[in-house]
Amino acid sequence: MPLRIGYVREHFSSPLLQFAEADGGKxxxxxxxxxxxxxxxGRLEKDEIDVAIALTDPLISGIAKGSTAYKLVGSYVTTPLNWAVITGKDAPYNSIADLKGTTIGISRYGSGSQTMAYVMALQQGWxxxxxxxxxxNDIRGLIDSVNDGSTSAFMWEWFTTKPFVDAGECRFIGSVxxxxPSWLIAAHPTRAPTSELKPFLDTLSTYVRAFDAPEKRAADDVAFIKDKFGYPEEDIKAWLKTVGYPQTCAxxxxxxxxxxLDVLHKAGFVQRPEGGFDVGLFVNTDIASLV
Incomplete structure (x- = not known):
């Protein structure tokens, strides 16, 4: 049975989408x-997917809080994610400082939109x-919420949100x-066997390296993202200048x-156990190398 790979359909996923087109579901x-x-x-916990390509902080905090639904098996993006801070088109907030004491919109508890709100609060001294x-739930619900006043702001990746800002549906008031590094790969400890997961990661690495090559960034990557996501070329080129991928995903x-873990502990999002965290508990070392 083919591995079920959970992902978010954003421009970061381009190498994965290229791999999927070539694989054809085999x-x-x-x-x-x-x-x-x-x-x-949630889908890893409910046996709806076997592998997730997901944000670093919620994956790590989930394990730190006791989840046994997955372990880390690889890296996907080696550069930070630029989280925009977004408010309603007519909302009274004009800076991050204005948000103190207000209700922040998030997609789900334990999501990147929540963990990054803690990081923002830590930076602001709140x-x-x-x-x-x-x-x-999702970006549509988040935008509706800042415009109906039930939340003050929410956080989402900058370039994913920019089309909504350009259309006048919401406003940027800052970024964090x-x-x-922004994306890791996690897998269920038994539903994603080593014999299938290792070849998947090895081949994904070849697509990631190809996408990351300077000659691909100059033309082919731009064309692919424009075709798949419809972003303006200038936004795609600006994003490509900021993103980096690993040489090997495993x-x-x-x-x-x-x-x-150190930042999430300082932000109050996870609690450090007596004696500190054991990094080995976070990673399936049969699949991934700790370096």
């Missing part, structure tokens, strides 16, 4: 999760235990880049896990 099928990483983790959230830097 070794894996894609399962779209438009609500983001919170939905991906008490993180006083943060208030409202769940709005992640203090860690490696995870130990420091990425430690640094992410």
């Amino acid at each position: 070794t894996f099928t894609l399962v779209e999760c438009p609500s983001g990483t919170g939905q991906l983790i 008490p993180t235990n006083e943060l208030q959230f409202k769940v709005n 880049p992640t203090p860690w 490696e995870i830097p130990r420091q990425v896990i430690l640094d992410t």
Whole structure:
């Protein structure tokens, strides 16, 4: 049975989409999760997917909070994610500082939109235990929420949100880049066998390296993203200048896990156990190398 790969259909997924087109469903099928990483983790828990390509911070915090539905098996994007802070088109908020004490929209509890709200609060010096959230599922629900006033703002990836801002549906009032590389790969410990997962990661690595090549970035990548996502060329080129991919997907830097846990602990999102975190508990080392 082909591996079920959960993903978010955004420009970051382009190498995965290219691999899927070539594979034709023989070794894996894609399962779209438009609500983001919170939905991906939920689907891993419910046996709806076997593998998730998802945001670093919710994956790591989920394991830190005791989830046994997955372990980390690889890296996907090595650069930070630029989270835009977005408010309603007529909302009274004009800067991140204006959001103190208000209700922030999130897609789901445990999602990147929630963990990054903690990071934003940490940067602003706000008490993180006083943060208030409202769940709005996906970007459509989040935009509706900031415009009907039930939330003050939400956080979502900059270029994914930009078309809505350009259309006048909402406004950017700031951004918060992640203090860690943005995307990792996780898999259920038994439903994604090593014999299938290792070849998947090895071949994904070849598509990632091809997409990351300078000559592809100059033309082919732009054309692919424009065709698949309809973004303006200038936005695609601007994004390509900011993104980096690993040479091999089956490696995870130990420091990425430690640094992410350190920030999430300082933000009050995870609690450090006595004696500190054991990085080995976060990774399936039969699949991925800790480097």
